[in-house]
Amino acid sequence: MSLDRELYKGQTPAWCPGCGNFSILETLKEALSELQIRPHQVTLVSGIGQAGKLPHYMRCNTFNGLHGRTLPVATGIKLANHEMLVIAVAGDGDCYGEGGNHLIHAIRRNINVKLFVHNNQIYGLTKGQSSPTSLQGMVSKTQPFGSLSEPLNPLAMAVALDCSFVARGYAADREYLKYLMKEAINHRGFALLDILQPCVTFNKINTYQWYAERIYRLDDSYNNTDRKLAFETALQWGDRIPTGIIFRNNKAVFEEKIPVLKERPLKNNFNPPEDLQTLLKEFY
């Protein structure tokens, strides 16, 4: 039994008509309602960008923080309350550029936080500068000679770092995206779900049509526990772009390694210690 999706109803989105973000938003609501996760049982942490506005357009606990800093905030929330589902919602600029370092270390920690990246290969909110995933040569007002650097391949990077869950979805393939979101949420450990998201206003290269011509779903025979195969698959980009769970590795989760969190969430232990005398004695 799914929960009523009205439960998650938020403000009216201020995104451009046709934006890929709409389907990501609706799909997320569907995934949560099918998993029967109530609004107060999930915290969305977002940064700044068009993607970062998503939590305002639904109803759930929200920390909309700074540009690039979703993962540290999400990590702090998860450590203080590991019973809470914590999803970080970020743009490609947000978490592959400004906050790139945090991504590396969130993967290393394997904190049980989900990262959903709205990857439109562009800076949307700031009106169309190239992003870390923009294709080489993409011309913008700040890159008049075209984006000179090579695009980042976040999935290959994540596989290289032995990330415990690596997947790619496509905003317009909603059924499959919902499946991927649910798998990511149910996975125990850090999950990176990169979602290709057409930006109808600023990205005139990676359009719905561009994606439609290239995207395919990994089929059932694909072995997503084989890291070498996963790396190879993650490197595929161009004429054919795979979507699906590229890599999965069930390893120990960060919070579970912290003895203090064994019995109950940290937040339930908010009182100061009763016996301070013992602490003080050590200084004599």
Added chain:
Amino acid sequence: MDYTVVIAGEAGQGLQTIGGILSKVFARSSFHVFTHQDYMSRIRGGHNFYQIRFSDKPVSSSKSRIDLLVALNRESIEIHKDRLTEYGMVVYDASYVKKTYQGDEFLDVPFESISRELTGSSLMSNTVATASVLGMLGMDLNIYEGIIKESFKKKGEDIIKKNIDASRAGYDYAIKKCLKCRFSVPSGVGRPGLLINGNQAIGLGAIASGCKFYSAYPMTPSTGVMIYIASKAKEYGIVVEQAEDEISAINMALGASFAGVRAMTGTSGGGFALMVEGLSLAGMTETPIVIAEVQRPGPATGLPTRTEQADLLFLLYAGHGEFPRVVFAPGSPEQAFYLTNRAFELAEKYQIPVLILSDQYLADSQWSYEGFDLSEISFTDYRLRGREFQALKQYKRHLLTEDGISPMAVPGEGEHVVVTDSDEHDEDGHIIEDAETRVKMVNKRLKAKMESIRQEISPPLYYGDERAEIVLVGWGSMYGILKETVDVLSSKYPISMMHFSQIYPFPSIKEHDFMERLKMAQKAICIEQNATGQFARYLRSETGFDFDLKINKYDGRPFMLDELIGQIEEII
């Protein structure tokens, strides 16, 4: 009786262990103890020293002259021998430093060969050295033996016995050979004291205040706070996380605080620079956080292991936009302990960032006390939890209220959702852009809270002659040295100290007329460890009062008592 013992040598020679043990022995013998450390930013080599002053009267600063120098290498003798007092002594191991010094002030104790003879290795040389100091001072050995038994309990009887044998040998040797020693240490009266440094006091204060989350990135001289809390994490149910950088550290702490626990981070100036955007985020989202900034000399990497008070104005103004904050600058470990507790209380009550400004001098200096009054520690849970939260008909994280304080609920403990935003937001926490809400929110977040926060701030501490003609003004770690300066000079001049530890908001002059004392004084001297007189500037901007006399030190080293007294007498 007032002796200064200095242990000097290279990094890695164990001078910290010797210094740590000796100061503990002195404190347990019920003397007043003050120590400070001078070390270089390197793991091996260089020149470091550990300075201990102990007395039967209260001490709170260091002096330039040395009564007993424990020299672990030749360089230490060369560097410090001119600092010896009239009957000062140097103890050293001539065969180890490969030179024998002539003169009554030198005592050669073969630390290494005594250790070898008794235990077959040179590992106990420092035990021999420590005990020889106690022999020279004519003190008992039993307190030290007690410490040996405690610290090697896990290593077993054999190690304990070897150390005790080595200590007895060093002790006896020193007593027999040190015919020139004129030290006279009375047997202690009073109770054994506790010995604590500034970093430990902040850590202890945090734990006592119910801090459950500490995230930081290591940076000297602040790392001691993290190390102390980490060492207690398991026992006291605290999560301590070493973040990938300071930006992450502050954002993690804010996440933890949002989720319902008291959270803290700590760093030094450079790391704090990276945290500044996060500080502003705390302001906007009204998320409580305590930040310890343990200063070292800047700019940039500066002098990593030395001391300065040059981040004051940076801290007062750090962060884009306008939001309330509190800045404390404790003057001693005792003040650091109580003010850290106050920091947590105010951060939680007003949902603001509170900064504790310390420095390397305070961080690494140990003070002795009879004890701390734990009944002074307060704890109020300002969060909306469980049933109380569930019972609400509706919930708005940033509800407009008279006093500006909105209910702060723990997400997940009720059906209502908790929403906050770094964008300007409405009462629900959702992003807005309209002018009317903006103004309401600034008034709530900043203006409504500011006056009540100011009421929480205590006036400066005044010490000395009530009608002083000379007033020494200082803040933060200047407390101990100024207090002792007043003690020394009060026989000659009508002199006093005014010490600020609650820095921002500036204490209300309407309620406490402390400025009168400055205006009445013939000479008000502002004494700070920075080049530009930042506190003097701050005080002028708040009160219009201009100091005509200032003493500024910015060589990275703390003031010595006699040095400061000399400088004061020169200008008055």
